[in-house]
Amino acid sequence: MPQLLLVEDDPAIRTALARALSERGHGVRTEPTGMAGLQAAVDDRPDLVVLDLGLPDVDGCVLLSMLRAVSDVPVIVATARDDERETVRALDAGADDYIVKPFAAEHLDARIRAVLRRGTAAEPTATFAVGALSVDVRARTAVLEGRPLDLTRLEFDLLAHLAARPGVVVSKKELLADVWHQPYGGADKTVDVHLSWLRRKLGESASAPRYLHSVRGVGVKLLAPP
Ligand code: CA
Secondary structure, eight states: OOEEEEEOSOHHHHHHHHHHHHHTTOEEEEESSHHHHHHHHHHHOOSEEEEESOOSSSOHHHHHHHHHHHOOOOEEEEESSOOHHHHHHHHHTTOSEEEESSOOHHHHHHHHHHHHHHHHOOOSOSEEEETTEEEETTTTEEEETTEEOOOOHHHHHHHHHHHTSTTOOEEHHHHIIIIIOOOOOSSOOHHHHHHHHHHHHTTOOSSSOSSEEEETTTEEEEOOOO
């Protein structure tokens, strides 16, 4: 049973969510403050943390950075409103996904399952097919419409990472961590530059995307063209 840590200061939301998530087969521990949540995350090593960004004792994004310094536990942040800047700040600080309040418990449960699946996905040793694009991770070859693509090592890694998660928005932070194995510097243009090179090799552009779609302020996803 996945063990969740729910950090939420609102007692009504906390109680209702804890009950709903337990009913859906999760083990749930709750904490009402950021610092108690951080301590619990270190002590209990949960499988996933659901973190309310609006906490009384510490800014949610600051707390997330503190947590990231000691743990790589998957984190879903709950934001009070659809605030793009706050969401980007949370993703930059190391959140794996976000959900906008108010939300239904079943919606959060679906996000939790998706994030946990991502975490336990087998090492990429398979072939991924997205539309007319196929990526063979073991052979390190990519073919688009029957034509082999001439990719650099990083371009291939970038494409393979996205092809393994078709339709999923992947943040630049995640790409830097998983493809470049680098921490995110905020102003880093590395990912943008390589994405634009990859786009060119796929025969498309940011203004006329077919496979590679930027989601402004959040990240990028790979999709089969309609
Ligand atoms: Ca709150």
